[in-house]
Amino acid sequence: MCVEDVEMLVNNRLRGLKIGGNFEDALRMEVDQANSSPFTTEIKQATPPKRFSTPFFTCFNGDSDPESHLKYFKSLMILYKTEDALMCKVFAMNLRGAAQDWFHTLPSGSISSFKELAYVFTKEYTSYRTIKKNPDHLFNVHKKSDESLQDYIKRFKAERANIVGCDDQIASSAFKRGLPIECELYRELTISPCQILIEVFATAEHYALWDDDQIAAKKANQAAKLASEENCKRRSQP
Template identity: 30%
Template sequence: MPDRFTRPPFNFYDKKTDPVEHVSHYIQIMSLHTHNDALMCKVFPSSLGPTALRWFNGLRKGSICSFSELIQEFSIRFVTCSRVPQPVDALLSIKMRAGETLRSYASRYWELYNEIDGNNERVAASTFRIGLPKNFGLRESLTKKPPEGMRQLMRRIEEYKRLKDDRLQSKGKAPMMNRTR
């Protein structure tokens, strides 16, 4: 180990997360030392949980010659734990539930949207609209003037929520979250 090297705190790989994400996190934390292949290999086991550490300890001595080989073997061994990106059409399954708030629907939608790979902003923005009830004011607005991307969709959702809150307040009905006791 180099002089003055302090092992950074790691999230332990627990076989429940994506191995690629774990490696990316490890490399990010070790970013000052990525040029030192031997150090990257020596420190890597300290980021592993019990199962992965048993795998590491079972590697034949001398079978790994570089950090990239170690990562390749790690990824192959734990490939079944890899996160599979959702297809963009998975967004079509998200519908606003009866009695659900726009906030809750949008939250579930963004969570699934973040699991999708690729640049599908127009399709994603359109599927959000389709998931809204037919008589919902925001759906009508998004149909008349479709958003060009996710940023614009998010802005329109916030504007709609603000407008709805303003209407409730002007009628003397404060929204649930702004009511005082």
């Protein structure tokens, strides 16, 4: 069953369950909802596999990316992905707070598969979806004038880690582009442009150590200069 079929099936079922009825019927339905389950009878009556132990989950509270949570859930339940009823029940168990309240607003018997549950879940929390960054985003990362080379490397790696499937060649080009032209590392990477990304970072780390040594030496010289000036002032005083 494709996504479009799931969407049509769920929407039609929800629409059919909500049509008609007066105020008393609506109130009775609301009370019944609180005491019932959105799952069909088939899912509710299904028994878990023998020796199944519920994994430890970080619960979903309704304030984070639903797609990331679904991937996280599926990875922990990968051994039981064919157990549709089990997937539905365990997923409902790790909802908390507002997400748990939302789950119980689903009409009774409206969910007959994990695909349907995943569809209504992502649809409900679509506004919390994280906008995925494009690899070209790395070309916007530049070394700041007051930033050490080591800090730039860390910041660039952190940005790259947030981009799924980032090409190494693009990352290498973006890393070099973010360096000031007068930087010695920029010159090195220009002379040896065929390095793979891991080699680029290795070269950068060597230059970062040299850069840190220069910064430390500069600070030591400044401190010595200030101390010398203070001594001269003391000697000049009567």
